[in-house]
Amino acid sequence: MNLIRNYRNWRVYRETVTELGRLSNRQLHDLGIVRDEIKVVARKAI
Numbered sequence: 001m002n003l004i005r006n007y008r009n010w011r012v013y014r015e016t017v018t019e020l021g022r023l024s025n026r027q028l029h030d031l032g033i034v035r036d037e038i039k040v041v042a043r044k045a046i
Contacts, residue, residue, distance in 0.1 A: 009046040016042035 020028065020038045028034065033041055 012046050013042045016045045 017038055020033065020041065023031075025035060028038075
């Protein structure tokens with residue numbers, strides 16, 4: 001069970017990083033995020 005949960009969490013993290021990484025700096029700014037914070041925000045998503 002723990003392995004499955006870890007895998008799902010990792011997928012959510014990677015998908016979040018990928019989606020936020022596709023946004024322009026302007027779009028990130030509109031969300032209140034700077035590019036350097038993408039991984040931090042993705043960690044909070046799980």
